[in-house]
Amino acid sequence: PICLEDYKKPLPPCRSVCERAKAGCAPLMRQYGFAWPDRMRCDRLPEQGSPDTLCMDYNRTDLTTAAPPPAKPPLRGSKPGRGRGAAGGAAELQPELAVAEHVRYESTGPALCTVVFLLVYFFGMASSIWWVILSLTWFLAAGMKWGNEAIAGYAQYFHLAAWLLPSVKSIAVLALSSVDGDPVAGICYVGNQSLENLRGFVLAPLLIYLAIGSMFLLAGFVSLFRIRSVIKQQGGPTKTHKLEKLMIRLGLFTVLYTVPAASVVACLFYEQHNRPRWEATHNCPCLRDQQPDQARRPDYAVFMLKYFMCLVVGITSGVWVWSGKTLESWR
Known part of the structure; x- marks a missing residue:
């Protein structure tokens, strides 16, 4: 406060102070x-x-x-x-001058940033849920002996789960104003500035989907091995050729999905475990000189691996699914 008792007027900052603040904050804004x-x-x-x-x-x-x-x-x-x-x-x-109490920011950021977030997050989570549903239907067909008609009767519930869960999570992220920028990829996502958001909205869902889908696949393979053993005992090894071919195809598709998905989860674990040290090293340069054993820098290759594995799942799954039989089933 001003130290003049008789001065009752407001005391604004000088123009030079504002110009210095604008020079530092305006480019970032x-x-x-x-x-x-x-x-x-x-x-x-x-x-x-x-x-x-x-x-x-x-x-x-x-x-x-x-x-x-x-x-x-x-x-x-x-x-x-x-x-x-x-x-x-x-x-x-x-x-x-740059804090929120002086500047009114939009709650969800620019519209284009929100669109990018929805395209990446919503459809990424939906693809993971569809893989869980695919694993479930394989288990029902192979392990529980369900027919196509019985599985098709639950199609509306599968669609409800696959689109409703990502919608709820996306709305929650937007409502909490948790959309932020990825400093490496340069896209709008969630969890790049907050470890709680990374764990709650990205890491935990992907880990749960991977575990549930792998469980259904494992149960389906166990059932197929049992069927294969029964067929061998009844009719010899020649009658198991088609079943073994199906098992190989399912096993290959499982590897093409679970390995990239597990790699993404592992990269996220690496990020959430080391990010506090990265931030401490970045914000305190003296730490690198005084305590080099405590200084940490992120490994750029790990982030490139995460982005590659996120994209390669769609490529391998698309090549696998887009076949003549798929087109015939739609007709």
Whole structure:
């Protein structure tokens, strides 16, 4: 607060303080699709030394040149200290102008970012659920001896589960304003800035889907092996040729999906386990010099492996499914 008891007027920051803050914050805001607020225009503030209006300027007494803007933006949720006098408070005004209480951000970010998030997250989770449903239908057909008509009778429930669950999760992410940017791929997703969101919306669902689908596949293979043993005992090895061919095809498709899916889960475990150290090393450069054993940097190859495995599942599954029999079944 100002130390003049008889001064009852408001004490705004000087124009130079606003310009310094804008120079540091405006490029970052434009990067995420936000414009500098009109109500924070610097030309509305008085210049330092104006005889009509008193304003706060940063402390110039101990520095020969003005301090440059901070090289790194403040961490989410961090706020600078307050109440160190008028001059000290003015010096700390720059990061303060960027917090949410002064700038009204949209709750879900730009519309294009939301669309990208929905395309990647919604359909990615839906594809994982469809693989679980595929494993379930194989188990019902091979292990429980269900016919095509019996399985087709539950088609509406399969569609309900495959589209409703990703919809609920996507709406929850948007409602919690948890969409953020992937610093490597440059797309909008969830869990890149919050470990809780990464574990709750990405890692846990993928791990559950992988475990349930693998369980159904394993049970189906056990049933097929039992059927194969019975056929061998009754009619000899020649009658098991078609069944063995089917088992090989199912086993190959299982490998083509489970290996990439398990690799993605492993990469996510690696990320959520090491991210606190990465952030500490990034935000405190002195840690690399004083405690090199505690300094950690992310392995770029692991992130490339994660993105590759996310994409290769769709490629292998598409090549496998798009066959003549698939087209005939649709006719």
